[in-house]
Amino acid sequence: MTAQDVPSRRGLLVILSSPSGAGKTTIARRLLAADPAMGFSVSATTRPPRPGEVDGREYHFVTRPEFEAMIAAGELLEHAEVFGNLYGSPRRPIEAAMAEGRDTLFDIDWQGGQQVRNSPLGREVVSVFILPPSLAELERRLRSRGQDSPEVIAGRMARSMAEVSHWAEYDYVLVNRDLDETEARVRHVVEVERLRRERQPWLNDFVRGLAREFEEAR
Ligand SMILES: Nc1nc2c(ncn2[C@@H]2O[C@H](COP(=O)(O)OP(=O)(O)O)[C@@H](O)[C@H]2O)c(=O)[nH]1
Ligand SMILES: Nc1ncnc2c1ncn2[C@@H]1O[C@H](COP(=O)(O)OP(=O)(O)O)[C@@H](O)[C@H]1O
Numbered sequence: 001m002t003a004q005d006v007p008s009r010r011g012l013l014v015i016l017s018s019p020s021g022a023g024k025t026t027i028a029r030r031l032l033a034a035d036p037a038m039g040f041s042v043s044a045t046t047r048p049p050r051p052g053e054v055d056g057r058e059y060h061f062v063t064r065p066e067f068e069a070m071i072a073a074g075e076l077l078e079h080a081e082v083f084g085n086l087y088g089s090p091r092r093p094i095e096a097a098m099a100e101g102r103d104t105l106f107d108i109d110w111q112g113g114q115q116v117r118n119s120p121l122g123r124e125v126v127s128v129f130i131l132p133p134s135l136a137e138l139e140r141r142l143r144s145r146g147q148d149s150p151e152v153i154a155g156r157m158a159r160s161m162a163e164v165s166h167w168a169e170y171d172y173v174l175v176n177r178d179l180d181e182t183e184a185r186v187r188h189v190v191e192v193e194r195l196r197r198e199r200q201p202w203l204n205d206f207v208r209g210l211a212r213e214f215e216e217a218r
Contacts, residue, residue, distance in 0.1 A: 009199055010124055012103040014190055015113050018130035019160035021142035023176040028107050030183045038103045041094055044070060047085035050147045078115030110166035126193045128186055129170035133177050
């Protein structure tokens, strides 16, 4: 077995953020379907489930007292209030994935992005911000999803610019015009970030082995 067969590495924390409706949930689903090595951080939330959402798959749906107990017990890596509901990322599955060298995808807002970036796990963060092509297209996408009332859509549109104002805090920023193109770009980002020298600790042993071979060949 060569050093290359045992690529011990820490998992990446891939954060996707965008204004509501720009497409991050759709992109996240596609990335996860195409990459079995990547896990999804299933957030806890006090928001009620949408039609088709399954407890434990899209979110862990909890009551506000349950959410507050999770905060008090230190079970959340980050948490924030969005559109009047609480959202947070459970710490334990993330730490387990990292210890096993598996990557984790997050669909969280800018507040969560800041908290994870500033956490002890921040060095493993790769953050991607998704922009809509235009405000009109964002509204069209929110309506076409057909899951929110006009009042909720208006609320989400009103929050959009606040989310977008944090775009420059992200490592990568993509305009989601064509879904296939955006998905491919996020995939490229992840592939390239996995190749960063500091994310491949096995290289130390590998290059030491090469050096030994050089010595022996002299
Ligand atoms: N900080 C934080 N934000 C989250 C978390 N889970 C989801 N969000 C964000 O909460 C916002 C609302 O999510 P959701 O109700 O599913 O509606 P969406 O905007 O259509 O995806 C989105 O910006 C999500 O990225 C979380 O665990 N932490
Ligand atoms: N590039 C795109 N072109 C057209 N429609 C898109 C594109 N990306 C996403 N959508 C659609 O826009 C709607 C909102 O996408 P969604 O992934 O739910 O957004 P978010 O998770 O950011 O709120 C969905 O109906 C989705 O199918």
